[in-house]
Every structure is written in C-alpha cells, then in structure tokens.
Amino acid sequence: MVRQECTVENGHCVTGNGDCMTGNGKCAMINSDGLALVSPIDVSDMPSEAVGIDGVWYDVTQFKKIHPGGPIIDQYIGKDASTVFRAFNHDPAFLKRVKQVGRYKMAQHACDADFEKLRQYFTERGFFETDYVWYVMKAFVAMSWFIAGVTAVLAFDNFYIHMLGAVLIAFFFQQSGFIMHDCMHKTMTRQRIKDQFIGTFFGTVGFGMSSHWWHDEHIIHHIVTNAIDVTTKFVDPQMWELSWAQNEKLFPLFSGIFQYLCIKIQHITFVPFVVAIGRYEILTDSYRVERRWYEWIAIVLHWTWMIALLSQLPSWRERAIFYVILACVEGLFHFQLILSHYCKAFITMDEFHQVSWNAFQVLSNMNLHTYKFMDWYYGGLNFHIEHHLYPKMARKHLRTAGPYVKAVCEKHGIDYEMLSFVDALKKTLSHMKRVGAAYKYQSG
C-alpha cells in the first residue's frame, strides 16, 4: 500500500505540511486500503462526452464510436486520462485533431512524475523498440514445439510418446499465447494491422481462441485493473468468474445458493478448476461472443489442423486422453496470470479515478521471482508490474526495467511485491480461503 506519511483523522489527511501523498501540500483523503486519494475533478462546467488529458477537455462524442480500445473510453468521460494516455503510447499529435472544449485543474500524485521520468529514460534506452531477430527466434521456438508435438504423433506408434506429443503441443499453445499477447499490445511491428494479423495467426489459428475477443478484454484489464463498479455491474473482465470471488468488494455481485456454495469452497476448487477447465472456458467464452468473420476463418483453421492431428491417433479413447492432457498442461500455464492479480488490491471505480493510476498498477499486480533463463517460460510476464505500468515496452526489456521501477516504488513507499511461484500460489490460496469465509449468503 502507499505509505501513509500523512496524519489521518476521520479519513482525511490533516498533515498539511507538504508530506502528503498528493505531493502538492494539500490534504489527501485515504481510503480503507490506505490508498492516497486526490480530490475528484470538478466536472460541473464540462461539456458532455469529454475526456481530460493534461488539463484540457477533449470532445470524444464522435471519436468514441471508433476508439480502437472500444467502449472502455466511457469510463473516462469526465475524468482525467493523462496517465493512461501516455501508458499506451498514444500519439500526442492525435490530440491536435480533436476539438478542445475546456480546461480543468489536474490533481497528480507525487509518484506520477517519477514514473513518467522513467518512461522517458526507457524510451531513450530503446525499450519501446522491436528487436526483430529476437522475435524471429521466439516464432522459431513456438513452431519447434509444434513440429515436435506433431512428430510425436505421426512418427511413432507408442501411446506414451503420443501423450508426450500432447504436452509438446501445450507448450506450443503457451508460446503462441505470449506472441499473441505481444502482438495485441502492438509491440511487435508496432503497426496495428500487421500486429493483429500475426497475433491472430499465433493466437487463433495456433492457440485456438479468438485473439480479438481476448484483446478487447485484455485492454480493459490493463486500463482499469482490478476495478469494480457495483452499481453498473462493471468488473475488470479478466478478474471476473461466476464461481469464485477474489475480493470482498465483489460480494454484492453474487447471490443464490449455488454461488454461495462455490465461494465457500473456492480455495479447494481453485486449482482443479483452473487446470481442468481453464482451456475449455476461455475457448467457449471467446466463441460465444465473437462476431468478426476473420476471427471465425482463423478458428476454423485451428480446428482443421487440430482434428487432422487427432485423426492420426489410433482410437477415440486415445484422442480423448490426448486432448485432456493437452488442455490440463495448458491450464497449468493460466496460473501465472491469475497469481499476478488475485490476492492484490481491488478498488471501486469511483476511487480508481482518485488514486494514482501508476501506484495502483503496482498495488494490483505481483511479480513472480524467477531465474532469468526461465523468462521464456513465463513470457516475460513474470515482470507483470512492469508490463502493466509500461504495456508498450518490448518483452525482452521487462527484466532490465524491474530494478528501476522498484526504486521508484521504494522512494514513494509503494509495495512492490515479488514472490516465487509456489509462495504466490500459497498466498493466493489462503487469500481465497479468507475471502470465501467472509462471504455471507445473499438471496438471488
């Protein structure tokens, strides 16, 4: 949590000596999690449908219909979007084409200037540029897993080697997923159409889910990480499951005996659910809502090669076991992303716009402590804090960026958490147990 240097009385900082977390000498409010809040922006004279950047209101009435990030822009109507605008490396020249409709007084947190300085430093060091040779190697590694898995099925007549093939294909899925993730953040060629085409190849044709569906959810996850609005039933979509509650703030969204029972045993069902049904859930969720024809062509291509591969196995029993093993091994990989968020801070949308976006990215994320040679396995996302703060940073630089980010966090008293995979899993399970125990039955 952000260190409370301020003296707090009745939820208000009364220090008033310049040590306040707002950094402007004015008193800060502190929420129940100890997060420093700045005063909400006065929007009384703001024209409707405007988003604030660097003290200027921009009319987005027309632009929001074609916003590449989708309807998430609605969450920033009447709000300051300066930090998130920079985090996604939006081109400042774009703002010249948008109508200005007024000004507002910005209220920034002390840490934001330092995180911005760090961005400029990383830019100078080339951390936001693409190393094409590195990516050719990544694509080569992913395709090697695929070729090894297919060879295990086609070239051998042995059940156990066939099952090894399923494990190898799961590793192909994992590496394809990481390439898709990079592409959907537009950090490969850094051109939208090209990156989304490559991302769809690896993510949809390779991995099997709709990459654009995933992109739509993932961008929202990045912008409003671990945020909840109970009134409108809005939740960070990658932090929402019907069968468990990661945080007490989600409780108002659950009701009925089925969800009550699920939440009460969530610490027991958590691991088997993620492993056994994680893959099926993500695929069916994406198919259910996907309407883009090009994604459906890619989905058909995925199932064409998958069915062709399964047809080479000698029996239906073996085909079923092959796919179950493949799905379970791939399910294991899901833990990494879940562990980075589940036991971390959650926040209401109202408070979200009053805390430092940068500080909350650190507080709602956890890094996994791993050896450098294992970065390929975690896809660089073991440095999840750095990825969330600087989502346009090339994956190969996330580890190098880590100590710089940690230093800024230490300077501002922001908890920068990094645990081993096992410790993160233990912490998440005990967190799920504690939250489950606190849930009280609510009728539907």
Ligand SMILES: [Zn+2]
């Ligand atoms: Zn994340």
Ligand SMILES: [Zn+2]
């Ligand atoms: Zn991401």
